[in-house]
Amino acid sequence: MTKRLQLDPIRCDGHGICAELFPEGVALDDWGYPIVNTTPIPEHFVALAKRAVFACPVLALKLIEDD
Numbered sequence: 001m002t003k004r005l006q007l008d009p010i011r012c013d014g015h016g017i018c019a020e021l022f023p024e025g026v027a028l029d030d031w032g033y034p035i036v037n038t039t040p041i042p043e044h045f046v047a048l049a050k051r052a053v054f055a056c057p058v059l060a061l062k063l064i065e066d067d
Contacts, residue, residue: 001065001066001067002040002041002065002066003040003041003046003049003063003064003065003066004038004039004040004041004063004064004066005025005026005036005037005038005041005049005052005053005061005062005063005064006036006038006061006062006063006064007034007036007060007061007062008059008060008061008062009033009060011058011059011060012033012034012058012060012061013057013058013060014031014032014033014034015056015057015058016028016032016034017052017055017056017057018034018036018052018053018055018056018061019034021048021051021052021055022045022048022049022051022052024037024045024048025037025041025045025048025049025052026052026061034061036061040066041063046063049063050063
């Protein structure tokens with residue numbers, strides 16, 4: 001199964017923690033809001049993606065599984 005990041009832009013407050021913890025999958029725009037790479041996450045980056053998801057203070061980031 002592959003995993004992808006999913007962002008709820010309405011919930012996001014632009015703290016930027018996700019980009020600090022997982023720069024391979026999240027970049028920040030000019031205002032500090034995340035731009036999430038929605039391609040499948042390579043297996044060796046899944047742990048970093050999970051750290052970013054769990055660190056989000058407003059729970060705006062999710063790790064979803066594709067079949």
